[in-house]
Amino acid sequence: MDLSGRFGARSGDGVPFREATALESLHLGGGGEEFRQMVPPENAGGFTALLELPPTQAVELLHSSSSSASQATTLHSLGTLSFPSNPLLMERASRFSVIATENQQNGNVSGETTTTSSVPSNEHIKTEPAETETCDQAAVEKQSNRCGKRKELDKKVKSSTKKKSKSSEENEKLPYVHVRARRGQATDSHSLAERARREKINARMKLLQELVPGCDKIQGTALVLDEIINHVQSLQRQVEMLSMRLASVNPRIDFNLDTILASENGSLMDGSFSEQSYHHRQLQQPPSQQWPFDGLNQPVWGREENQDHGNDHNNLMVGSASLHPNQVKMEL
C-alpha cells in the first residue's frame, strides 16, 4: 500500500535519522508530511557532526559507513519532496555537534538506571501519542523536555542502531528502519524491545479506553483492564439474555428469509411467509396491499436499518412487520 511504499523508500536509504523527528516520523499516522520534515537537506549539518564521533560509534551508527555516501545521494534523489526549512531541526543539529565533543567523556553507554529520567520518558510517552500533530509541535515539546540533559543524547544516538535493528523485525521485514530510543533510558536490546512492546500495548489500551464507556477517567492500566473485562462480560451476558428472549419469542413467529436475502441482490425469489402471530398480521394487512414488493424491498430494508442506527427500536418493529408483507405470499 501507499504507506508501505514510503517505508520502503525510507529504509532503502538507511539514512541515519538521528534527529528526534525520526521518532515522530516513523509513526505512520503522519504519513507523508512527517516523512518530508524528517529528511530536510539541512540535516547535512547534523550528519557531519556525528561523523566526528569516534569511528567505532560512527560505524555502528551508520550501519555501514560505505553506504553513508549513497545515503546522502538517495536522500537527495528524494528531492521531489519539498522540504520545509525547519529551524528547530537546525537547532537540534547544532546541538548534536556540541554533543559530539562531549562524547569522549561519556564513553561507553552503560545501562544507566532510568529512575531520574523516568519522568521525561513519561513525558515522552505522552508526547508520542501526539504524533498526529505537526512535527514542529512535537519537536518543541521534546526540546522543552530536554533542555537540561544533553549528555544523554549521545546515548540515545548510539542506541538508535540497536533499536533500529530491533524494530526492523517489527516493521514487517524492512531491512533497516530507524528508531530512536528515548533519552536517558537503558539501551539494552532487550529493554528496547520491551519498551517497544510496551508502547504498542499502551497505544492499544488507549483504543480500548475510548471504546469502553467510562474508561477514560480511570488512571492506571489495571483498573482500565478491569473495566474492559467487565464490559466484555456484560456484553456476553446480554447476548445470552437476548438469545433466551428470542428463544421464547421464536416459536410464535416463523418467517422465511429467502426473499429478504434475495432482495439484497436485487432480485426477488419466490418465498413463502408464514406467520402465526395475529398481532402482526393486523399490522401488516393495510400496507400489504399498497406496497409493491419488488422495488421497495431494498429501500425498505435500508431505511429501516438507517433508522436503527439511530437506535430507534420501534422503527425496526414496524419495519420488520412491514417487511413480511412485501414478500410474495402469506400463509397462515
Add this chain to the structure above:
Amino acid sequence: MASADKPINTDVPEKDVFTLHFLQSLSNLRRQNTFNSPEKTNDRVKKIKKAAYVSMARAAGGTNRLWSRALLRRAAKENSKVVRFPRRKKRVTCLRRRRSNRRDPVEEEEAERLRNLVPGGGGMETSKLMEETAHYIKCLSMQVKVMQCLVDGLAPK
C-alpha cells in the same frame, strides 16, 4: 514511535450486515428444528446463542480476525466439521514473545482474564490480544443491538 504499525484498524461492518447474518442463521435453525417442545427450551437457547455468535463472527470479517476464526473453529468442532482457513503468513511476533521476558504481573493477570473471555485469546500476544478485544467489543455491541431490535420487533408489548 519505535514499533509504529499502520493505524490500528478496528472497523466493523454496518448493522445490516450483522442483521443479515443473524437472520440467516435463525432461519437455518428454524428449518432444522421443531420448536414445539417446551422441554428443549434450553437447547434452543443454546442453539440460538451459538447461532448468534457464529453469525457475528461471519459478519464481522470472517476469517480476517483471530477471534472470529477461533469462534468458527470452535463451532465447527462441535458440529464435527472440518474448517479450513487460508494460511496466513507467519508473524514475527512469536519471536518477540520469547525474547521479552519482563512482564508486568498485574497486567498479565488481567490479560489472562481477557484471554479467557475473548475467543481465541490463548495464542495471542498481549498487544494483539488488545486489538482483538477492541474489535470483539465493537462486534459484540453491534450484535447486541441487532438482537435487541429483533426481540423488540418480534415481541412488542
